[in-house]
Amino acid sequence: MLEHTKKCYRAHFLDLNLMFYIFVYMKKYTIKDIADLAGVSKGTVDRVIHNRGKVSKKALESVTKLLEEIDYQPNLIARNLKNNKVYRICILIPNPEVDVYWSPCIAGINNVINELNAFGIHIETVLFDSKSTKSFLDANKSVQKLSPDAVLMVPFFYKETLMALEGYHNLGIIASTINNRIESEVVKGFVGQDLYQSGRVAAKLMQSTAQKKGDIVIIHIDEKYKNAIHMQEKEKGFREYYNQFNNFKNHIITLKLKRDDFEVSLTNFLNEHKNLIGICVTTSKTYQVADVLSKLNINKISLIGYDLVNENVMHLKNGVIDFLIHQNPKQQAYLGLKSLAEHLLFEKELPHEILLPIDIINSENVKPFMRD
Amino acid sequence: MLEHTKKCYRAHFLDLNLMFYIFVYMKKYTIKDIADLAGVSKGTVDRVIHNRGKVSKKALESVTKLLEEIDYQPNLIARNLKNNKVYRICILIPNPEVDVYWSPCIAGINNVINELNAFGIHIETVLFDSKSTKSFLDANKSVQKLSPDAVLMVPFFYKETLMALEGYHNLGIIASTINNRIESEVVKGFVGQDLYQSGRVAAKLMQSTAQKKGDIVIIHIDEKYKNAIHMQEKEKGFREYYNQFNNFKNHIITLKLKRDDFEVSLTNFLNEHKNLIGICVTTSKTYQVADVLSKLNINKISLIGYDLVNENVMHLKNGVIDFLIHQNPKQQAYLGLKSLAEHLLFEKELPHEILLPIDIINSENVKPFMRD
DNA sequence: TTTTTTTGTGTGTTCGAGCACATTTTTAAT
């Protein structure tokens, strides 16, 4: 029934010498082609495609049948040209000047701008202070005033995020999140990592690296604002990995440190645990632990942490940190924006979640992950 | 001098509460806009843009000045619609049925097809038998007959590759390679990994994982056809990493194994080197070594290898293989094709080389790298 | 039967860039 195909290369199989092609080239049909084949005008075909009604049963049937047979795909370029709409997307991230962890996002955003700016995608970056819920709320209010087509946000404060999301939903603005998953009907997409699994990766690395006998500590460095869920998930993954080995009888300790008395507390802890073989830090502040270990000249303890901020990378290169896990904020911003843009432009389905691979970084493979 | 801007949001800086926008929205100018501003017709502007000549000095100057001031970017959607050309790209890879290492490429190819098919990019996959130079040559001949706009190839056989490249060059077909870099003027792009660095990564992993005292062996499993340069580069990186530690006095041995007497040779070697602490295998056949270690019930030796083929992943999960290095053939095919397509479609500069990050894989982060 | 309404169908314009062709202006030749 595919006789309509004007020009259609067939697949070749020349397995004489085990070499063969997979080569199927199908003609691209236009609305005009369909109209001619069905013996109606392009207006009628258009009405069928968009179910605008005002089509006779007869015409409806013949056109629908043809569309299906041919698997008609509209030319997205032409559609877009006609629409000629400039879509606006806002991205809300913490100010990198307050927490450098977020600075690679800017590069990710710029990549999307470069790739899609010519397709009528305008991206507006809004920064908020990760130490102030008010700043977060204000930023969201401003974004809502701008009334973009979509918004991508780092949902830094849970309660405030829910409020903001409600607002976007009411305004008909598509909202997605990166880095942290928010369970809510009004979030259309998420890009980030499986934090539980990332904890398991850290544990496996610890097992590979550390001496076999001794205690292990998980350090949460909490800067008031709560990465709470973040860190808990990681800890859960870490502990459950070790729990599966019923012959593993070592202690896993949890330690929470605050900024003020950081060095003293950690030093005390280290003095009290002389049989420590490994430290896993759940945040990008891993370098603070590395600093203390350096100072005390301790090098038998395995240190595993998170994120490729400069201070961490320095300690990775000089051997104090053994591995870093890369959460790839750049890629998160990039994929988050790109999926929204392609949804708006090309009606691509918005992926409900994109889970980034968990990158393991040591001193030798760090370089290509840093070029931004 | 930017008074021409019809509508131009300015950047806002509301650092009262450390929150601020980076928000620059520039009007999109069309050729018609430029023509009106310069007081000429769109034909003249068009001639200036494409230096078709037949423009007076005066018009040339004023239009050029305007284009620069405004930073005119043509609407790629409109350009593409007009051109309405179907570009054809061939990709030449070894048959995954002969060597499964290449099978993820198919997924990468399909991704590009899905993304760019609506833009008039047709991709034709040609498979050759990686055990037959004749098959490789035949495949290239067929591709040349198809005379596509561009070709992406795995340059499996060195001498034959040079011949094929010459042919493509003469036919005006753009040629790029993936996986292996070929030093030649006629290769326009390369996507792959820095193999030397990947050897260093393996070495660093070995250092992290293995016991501190004992010998290390680098195993090359050569299947007649030569991954020779490949493996040599990796070995070089591996050795040089260890050489930088002047206090490291252990032996690094090189072992070449052939398929026929594989198990016997390896078993003998293991019996003769009782102080072995680590094995690094430079190819995707790592599982063959793992099989032997399993059989002999050896589990104190660190094993590091390459590529996420199923057998390797199995041994990764059951703990015989400690780490795998992922060469990401899927991403190589994806990026190689995409860069060619974007070059053809949007006149984007073809990147001379794209170096993929070197992914370190253990049992816990392998999953998202496998979903294809 | 004629008029009005409803329902169905086709035509023509738009989007922005690209390019062929027509038209005007300038310069050179007679």
Added chain:
DNA sequence: ATTAAAAATGTGCTCGAACACACAAAAAAA
């Protein structure tokens, strides 16, 4: 000054989808 040739400029159509609007056919009301 007149004509021919050359150079410069402008006009109008194309690509495919979308949609407004004009028009035709059938059905309902007068």
